[in-house]
Amino acid sequence: MTKRILWVLLLAALLLAVAAEGVFAQKKTDITVWCMAFDPHVNGYTNVIEAFNKANPSIRVTLEPQPGQAEMTAKIRAALAAGKGEATGFTTPGTTVFEFATTDTIQPVSPGVVTVEQVKKDFLPENYLQCNKGNAIWAIGIPDPPGDCGILVNLDHLKEAGLTVPAKFDTTDQLLQYAKKLAKSEGGKLVRGGLSFQESNDPNYVYSYIAEIGGKFWDNGKQKFTLQTPQAKQVMQFFSDLFFTHKVDATNLPDTLSALSQNLTSMGFMWPEFLPFAEGLYPELNFGFIMKPPFKKGNLPIFSHTDTWNMVVPKYVSGAEKEATFKFLRYLASEEGQLLFLDANPGLSPLKNLVFKSDYYKTGKGKYLAPVIEAMQKGQYRFWGPFADADVMLYNINWPNIDALIHGQLTVDQALAKMEKELNEQDARTRAKYPDAPKTNIYYEGLPANLKL
Structure with a gap:
C-alpha cells in the first residue's frame, strides 16, 4: 500500500512538473506598440509584427492604432509626463524626438538596438541629426519619404x-x-x-x-x-x-x-x-x-526630412519588456524588417543600402522616388533642425x-x-x-x- 501511494505521488509530481514546464514555456512577454491609424503605417507594422511574433514565440507584440496625429501625440505626451502607460513603444514624428529626449522622457536605443557609429555609417543622415543629445540614438525610423520633395x-x-x-x-x-x-x-x-x-x-x-x-x-x-x-x-x-x-x-x-x-x-x-x-x-x-x-x-x-516617423521607447519601460522591445526594434531596423514595412508603405527606408542599392527603388513600388534619390546623391538633401x-x-x-x-x-x-x-x-x-x-x-x-x- 505504501509503495502504491509512493508511485501515485511520484506520478503526480511528474505531471505537475510537466504542466509547470508547459506553462513556463508558453509564458510570453507582452509589448504594445502605438502608431497612428494611418493605413500605410498600420499595414507596415502588421507585416513586421506578424513575422517577428512567429519567429519569437516568447514575445507577443500587439499593435494599437491611435486616431489622428494630433490626438496620438497628445496621448504620448500625457503618458510620458505621467511616467507610465500601456505602450512600450510609440510611433512619433521626427519633430518630437528631440523634444522627448530633451525632457528626459524617452530612453536612448543605443547601444542596445544600434550604435551611434552604425547609424552614421548605415542610416540616412536625418536618423542621427534629428536628435544629437548626448551623442546617442533616440529613435528607430520607419519607411517615410521627405515631406517637402x-x-x-x-x-x-x-x-x-x-x-x-x-x-x-x-x-x-x-x-x-x-x-x-x-x-x-x-x-x-x-x-x-x-x-x-x-x-x-x-x-x-x-x-x-x-x-x-x-x-x-x-x-x-x-x-x-x-x-x-x-x-x-x-x-x-x-x-x-x-x-x-x-x-x-x-x-x-x-x-x-x-x-x-x-x-x-x-x-x-x-x-x-x-x-x-x-x-x-x-x-x-x-x-x-x-x-x-x-x-x-x-x-x-x-x-x-525633418518630418520622419520613428519608434521611440518611453523611459518607464524596463526589465523584460525593455529587452523584448529592443529585440523588436532590432528586427524593425534590419533590412528584412524594413522590406516588410515597405511592402505596405513605399517611402524611404532609413537604411542607405536599401535606398541606394535595392531593386525596390529601381523597379519596385519605390521607383516613383527615383528622382528624389538621385537628387539626394547630388547633394540636395538637408535637415532643418533639430529644435526641441x-x-x-x-x-x-x-x-x-x-x-x-x-x-x-x-x-x-x-x-x-x-x-x-x-x-x-x-x-x-x-x-x-x-x-x-x-x-x-x-x-x-x-x-x-x-x-x-
Missing part, C-alpha cells in the same frame, strides 16, 4: 488636360502653367484647384525654398530665427500669389488631403506617402508624384500664420514678423527650462562630411 498630382486630370507627366518640374513657371491649365472656375469661383497649398506640413517647403535661394531662416551664431529677409519674403509671396494672383487655389476649397481625395484639386504640395494611403482608401482615383521644381531657374531643388519644439513650431506657429496669410488676414510682412517673434519666444522658453539642450546648427550648404551620401 514633390507635388502630388491627379493623373487623370493631367491626361484630360493633355499634359504630360514629367518625373520632375523644371521651373516654378512650368508648375504654374500646369496649375492654371488644370484649375476650373464657375461664376468667378474656383471649384477645382490647380495647385493646393493647404497642408499643415507645408511650412517645410517654405524653409527649403528660402535656403535654396541663399536665405537663412535660422542664425546658427545668434541661435535665433530670422524670417524677415528678402528671401523669406520672396518665397512667402510666391505661396500667397497662388491664392490672390494666379488663383489656382482658394480657401473655399478644403485642405490639400481632402481636396485631392474629393477631386477638388489636381495637384498639391503634399507628403508622398499620400500615394499608398490613397491607393487603399480611394482606389478609384489615380495619383502620381512629380518632384518639385527649384524655386529659382537653374538651381537644384533642395529638400529636408519643432512640433509646436510647425503646427502651432508656422502653419497657423501661413493659414492666416492665405485667408487674407495677414500680409506677407506681417506673417513673417509674427512667425519670427513667436518662434523665438517659444525657443527661448524651452531653452530657459532646459539650459543643457544642445544648440541647433543647420547645415545650409550641405550635410557634414561624415554624413554625406
Whole structure:
C-alpha cells in the first residue's frame, strides 16, 4: 500500500512538473506598440509584427492604432509626463524626438538596438541629426519619404488636360502653367484647384525654398530665427500669389488631403506617402508624384526630412519588456524588417543600402522616388533642425500664420514678423527650462562630411 501511494505521488509530481514546464514555456512577454491609424503605417507594422511574433514565440507584440496625429501625440505626451502607460513603444514624428529626449522622457536605443557609429555609417543622415543629445540614438525610423520633395498630382486630370507627366518640374513657371491649365472656375469661383497649398506640413517647403535661394531662416551664431529677409519674403509671396494672383487655389476649397481625395484639386504640395494611403482608401482615383521644381531657374531643388516617423521607447519601460522591445526594434531596423514595412508603405527606408542599392527603388513600388534619390546623391538633401519644439513650431506657429496669410488676414510682412517673434519666444522658453539642450546648427550648404551620401 505504501509503495502504491509512493508511485501515485511520484506520478503526480511528474505531471505537475510537466504542466509547470508547459506553462513556463508558453509564458510570453507582452509589448504594445502605438502608431497612428494611418493605413500605410498600420499595414507596415502588421507585416513586421506578424513575422517577428512567429519567429519569437516568447514575445507577443500587439499593435494599437491611435486616431489622428494630433490626438496620438497628445496621448504620448500625457503618458510620458505621467511616467507610465500601456505602450512600450510609440510611433512619433521626427519633430518630437528631440523634444522627448530633451525632457528626459524617452530612453536612448543605443547601444542596445544600434550604435551611434552604425547609424552614421548605415542610416540616412536625418536618423542621427534629428536628435544629437548626448551623442546617442533616440529613435528607430520607419519607411517615410521627405515631406517637402514633390507635388502630388491627379493623373487623370493631367491626361484630360493633355499634359504630360514629367518625373520632375523644371521651373516654378512650368508648375504654374500646369496649375492654371488644370484649375476650373464657375461664376468667378474656383471649384477645382490647380495647385493646393493647404497642408499643415507645408511650412517645410517654405524653409527649403528660402535656403535654396541663399536665405537663412535660422542664425546658427545668434541661435535665433530670422524670417524677415528678402528671401523669406520672396518665397512667402510666391505661396500667397497662388491664392490672390494666379488663383489656382482658394480657401473655399478644403485642405490639400481632402481636396485631392474629393477631386477638388489636381495637384498639391503634399507628403508622398499620400500615394499608398490613397491607393487603399480611394482606389478609384489615380495619383502620381512629380518632384518639385527649384524655386529659382537653374538651381537644384533642395529638400529636408525633418518630418520622419520613428519608434521611440518611453523611459518607464524596463526589465523584460525593455529587452523584448529592443529585440523588436532590432528586427524593425534590419533590412528584412524594413522590406516588410515597405511592402505596405513605399517611402524611404532609413537604411542607405536599401535606398541606394535595392531593386525596390529601381523597379519596385519605390521607383516613383527615383528622382528624389538621385537628387539626394547630388547633394540636395538637408535637415532643418533639430529644435526641441519643432512640433509646436510647425503646427502651432508656422502653419497657423501661413493659414492666416492665405485667408487674407495677414500680409506677407506681417506673417513673417509674427512667425519670427513667436518662434523665438517659444525657443527661448524651452531653452530657459532646459539650459543643457544642445544648440541647433543647420547645415545650409550641405550635410557634414561624415554624413554625406
